[in-house]
Amino acid sequence: MSRKIIHIDMDAFYASVEQLDFPELRGKPIAVGGSELRGVVAAASYEARKYGVRSAISGVLAKKRCPELIFMPPRFARYKEISSQIRSIFLEYTDLVEPLSLDEAFLDVTENKKNMLSATLIAKEIRTKIFETTGLTASAGISINKFLAKIASDYNKPNGQKTINPEEVIPFLENLEVKRFFGVGKVTADKMYKLGIFTGGDLKGKTEEFLEAHFGKSGKHYYQIVRGIHLSAVRPDRKIKSISTERTFEENLSSEIFIIDRLESITGDLERRLQKQDLSGKTITLKIKYSDFSQQTRSVTLPYFVSHKSILLENTKALLFQERLKDSVRLIGVSVSNLNDKEHKKVVGVQLRFDF
Template sequence: MSNDLPIRKIIHIDMDAFYASVEQMDNPDLKGKAIAVGGGEKRGVISAASYEARKFGVKSAMSGNLAVKLCPDLIFVKPRFNRYKEISKKIRDIFYDYTDLVEPLSLDEAYLDVTENKKGNPSASLIAKEIRDRIFNEIGLTASAGISINKFVAKIASDYNKPNGQKIVNPGEVIEFLEALDIRKFYGVGKVTAEKMYQKGIFTGKDLKEKSIEYLDKNFGKSGRYYYYIVRGIHNSEVKPNRIRKSLAAERTFRENLSSEIFMLEKLEHIAEEVSRRLNKSKVAGKTVTLKIKYSDFTLQTRSKTLPYFLSDKSIILETAKDLLYQERLSNSVRLLGISLSNLNTETKKKPEQKSVSVQLSFKF
């Protein structure tokens, strides 16, 4: 790596099996057992699985039916999102004791920029350890952490010593770390892209690094340039403490597949009501309504319409969604419907100034 690149001290904190761990913490009878949050209904999908369940291959986004086949003794627990949000806020409050530069990705993970921090501690690794200890002692849950020079490497590193561990990738180790990495571990490389890379002989970061930017642009489109830079440790995205909401959505998976638009209208009304409630609670409105349709064969389709004004009213959202539903004939029976509002009227908020630190490779982590 070049010595004149801006170096930051970035921590990625990732809670360990968060939803499942909260359930085990609140109910001692579940400790040490294979549990899954969600997925208990006939067509349910698992939101989270305990590490005991993961040993059997159970994982999030898996159907409950398949999970039971893998783990016959699996215990299903209904999700309690209000409780998860409550715990998440307590965890976030701990983060803010160290830095205001906190970028939550979800209820259970966040980036922290501790280049300059409230404790005056020059060691990002010691800060990460202290935060993890506090989460355990004050809340009762374990967390894992990745520490490095940018968000991309830190996120990959946080997965290395799970659960309840951390990994540091120092500035001088970044290139070697990325070159040895299986391409499937690269954040932003999905299953389909990984298969395409395999077909082209790209199995590791080193293989990817050998490809020119022209080759990657030609074969991977707009993402090609991204891959070219990240494998060289270049990822200049700053930790954004005030992430602007870009969309708001609600969706429903049905117990039985629906084959008639008439039966879907009642479902759409409930979904539109939920979207409207969330919009009003967040005090935002949007111009673009998108209808999401997942068919029984799991193919996904979206239909969108942009209106000339901002809206949050249930009736207008519902009428627009109906128009989209009738826009063209459904190709199959439907297992899921969703409505989202985007093109929101959110305003960019001023965020704390972030300073890039240009240092030598002896920069201590």
């Protein structure tokens, strides 16, 4: 059945909230989190992004790229307050709302409380209400499934929206660069380039067997999405089971000392993801993938919930030194599970034509 899915994504949410609450910051390059001496940037204003300041880079590098950069400490209580207001607007239209984080969510408006036929008009109305209620702008993507809606929301940022109509899906995907496919990161994109896959059209030209041979289980996923097939429903009751982050190294690492240096960045990124979704957990898992592609995991369960980098790093280092590495390492990942997901901790081929 054809669906009408909207992906709403707030524009530079954390940074925009700071500029909203502190008018003297408007029009200036700001970064939330980090500092010019240490730490990592959690979010950057559009003024800062012009200088190459992005989330997950060090505060030192951010300041080097933008000497006028202003650092602001994160205020998650305030971000959650505004996120709650935005969520209430979503629920005016549909109960099928699947939050991805404080600043983005999927909405299924195939059937909606307003009995509106056009998902495009619904998205526009929601964005207007968000601005009138909070003073903040949002961007939206509208299409027949979550995968396409997610891609579309990034097209006309900030404060814009894009609709990919059913009859436009296949041509759109065939012309799309693979690096813009949601879920295709730099490592996977580079691997695709080496296989002669640069666009959706190139990807579509490969057989399912070829893609599975080179990308494992993900191969079937790539085979389907380039044909507009993505059946994942919007699930308002879906709970996150774990939060993770990982790094694939350009060169294999053979020493725990070198790996610890990477763990600083990995656990910092993990801390931001946990805080962004207002989650913490008791179980920390270290994943090690060796040069021969064999994999090993080591876990520890604590008697209390954690989300801060210092505790994550301390326990991850202990797991690393639990036993010797059996070979050089190509990938390291850290995840947190056994989450405190009560109440607001919940996360929370041919298509028929219909009005968009």
